[in-house]
Amino acid sequence: MNMKSFEKKNFRQIRYEDKKSQILKNAAKIFAKKGFEKATMEDVSNELLMTKGSLYHYIKSKEDMLFQCHMKALGMSIRALEETLNSDLPPRMKLHKAIIRHIEVITTEFVVGALRQQELLLPKHMQEKVIKERDKFERIFLKIFREAIKTEHSNKNNIKMTAYAILGAINWIPRWYSAEGKLSPTQIGEMMADYLIGKLESKG
Amino acid sequence: MNMKSFEKKNFRQIRYEDKKSQILKNAAKIFAKKGFEKATMEDVSNELLMTKGSLYHYIKSKEDMLFQCHMKALGMSIRALEETLNSDLPPRMKLHKAIIRHIEVITTEFVVGALRQQELLLPKHMQEKVIKERDKFERIFLKIFREAIKTEHSNKNNIKMTAYAILGAINWIPRWYSAEGKLSPTQIGEMMADYLIGKLESKG
Amino acid sequence: MNMKSFEKKNFRQIRYEDKKSQILKNAAKIFAKKGFEKATMEDVSNELLMTKGSLYHYIKSKEDMLFQCHMKALGMSIRALEETLNSDLPPRMKLHKAIIRHIEVITTEFVVGALRQQELLLPKHMQEKVIKERDKFERIFLKIFREAIKTEHSNKNNIKMTAYAILGAINWIPRWYSAEGKLSPTQIGEMMADYLIGKLESKG
């Protein structure tokens, strides 16, 4: 393979990845809006101005599409969390930041939020991978959380449940958040973080 | 119509309502487990040891079934809330109780929790009614909440958002709650309530 | 279950089996004419004056249909062979009769012949069952054959290969046999048998 053909191939690969990414983005949007089962492959292809058949160059099946949306979305959430984990902030601030960042992701990027509801619809073997990834997310969050409350005396149940309470409060946001509302995601994040962490402090 | 036939009809009505109720209960269970679209009418009828056709003596359509499940589930939640609202407890305790009761309902009764995810799948005119009912629920909750924190100075955004945070934390529970876990719904309720409104109480 | 409902159920079962049988018969005919893959479910349903969907009350899939055609056809061949095996004819005559009967089956009944070509198209797990059944057929034929030539000294390879030669000559018949031709299946059978085992008889 000479230089030219290499470049050419590379170029095509990029085009391919771009398109695939674009497909997943739109698919996620439509799944979020209509629900996975109600959304048809034609809905997705129409939105992208391609034909149903073309879609199948980029994805293997409708379920594969949902699966990849999930993984991409979870990947985003995880990355946001890891950035925060690896930052130089003091533990309490890390938690604060983590909450805000997650809310930002969940409300703005990639319809992450709405997808959170649709794991059920994946075939088992895909579900397992999604759950594994979701667990990874929760593990990181729990780590940040634990460090933030290290000084306080809480039993294990308490810790885990409180963490879930926080995640629940956050993950529920897409159910009532509207992009047209008065508050920006970041503002909501600030207020939520204040409330959710404030609760912790009151216990100390 | 003589006495006898009247009674007979009445008896039939009861049988009818019983059966219908039983159908909805089972349907909800299956919708919760497989998702509305993946669940077939045959799944539902098999579970009830009847045939697909018979189902239609009791319900109008599959969507109607989901709709009624929703309404029944929301009705339960609302009733639990109203009982609390009308009780003689002090405001702070009412909120505490409301949270616990809602968690109990959501984790034990009628698969209420899982259904919360599936409003999307109803046709618009049904969705509206469900949303109206859900709003009713939230209004009552908000009322209890506001009375509980009356003495504190919070702006409107704060209040509503905090209420949503609480509801989110609760409504998310079915996503991680397992009936086989160590903690009972009531225990979870206690701990959640402590975390979510503990500070309020410490101040109150 | 009272008498009436029992009868009713029985009646329905019979109707069901009848219809299924009819479906398989027609399907086999169409598969034989157009080939399995070229034949569409619509072809089959049209021929039967039903809708595509109705077909699926009786069969699980297109492949299932082909599979059942195979089994039914093989069953016929085997039954014809067993009748001959269990008859009181002398061994030589049994073989003679077996050949004729098989030719009759293969040319007249149920398009057995044409199907013989299409095992390939079944998924592996079905193929195995068909092959098992086909082996059963060949075992019986071989038994009849061996008994017919017991007195002659032949090595094992010879015997098996000769049997296959005979089966091949027969199974190939549907490729050139035309129902409009001058000779009836039975006549063809007589002549074939004469040629294929004539020498044996002259010796016996």
Add this chain to the structure above:
Amino acid sequence: MNMKSFEKKNFRQIRYEDKKSQILKNAAKIFAKKGFEKATMEDVSNELLMTKGSLYHYIKSKEDMLFQCHMKALGMSIRALEETLNSDLPPRMKLHKAIIRHIEVITTEFVVGALRQQELLLPKHMQEKVIKERDKFERIFLKIFREAIKTEHSNKNNIKMTAYAILGAINWIPRWYSAEGKLSPTQIGEMMADYLIGKLESKG
């Protein structure tokens, strides 16, 4: 066109024919293994380490591919037969040789055998040409056959049918022949020929 470009073109033509031949060979193999309809153009191109698109430089369509496979295979069979016909052997030996040669071709070369099953799948106008070629094959075989039994008194029906019996016995071989078996194609040929011609002699 100067000398150089002429040679160049010639060279290209050869390359082209080579590639085409190779494509047909592989295609036939795959058609034989999976069946024409189950085999995809991608199966074929993968086997050849090219892309789907490239295939179309060499063949016009998938059906055209099957067609050419058929013609090539039949051509082989015919050539083998003609060689035998034109040889100096005595008539009886010619028939003997013809049978053996045909078995050799059918079991070793070019998957001829398996293709024999798939004429059905060609569009009518191609089918006709294949049938014409197949008839040519049968005519030559019949000629050899007739000369071999000239001295014997047989009616016309007898002759044709016996010839078909022989062809059937042979053409069925690929259904049970396995390249790993103990007997070589030639050995099988010898035994088959002995049996099939032996039968004839017994009638004389």
Add this chain to the structure above:
DNA sequence: GATGAATGAGGTTTCATTCAT
């Protein structure tokens, strides 16, 4: 010549719903 991308027609299958018995 070679290839990745695009197409679209056509196939199988599912399933909510209706209906005659």
Add this chain to the structure above:
DNA sequence: TATGAATGAAACCTCATTCAT
């Protein structure tokens, strides 16, 4: 009331073929 049978719309997916690069 109950039910097996029938329906038909709609969905997903495949794949031979074409085309621009």
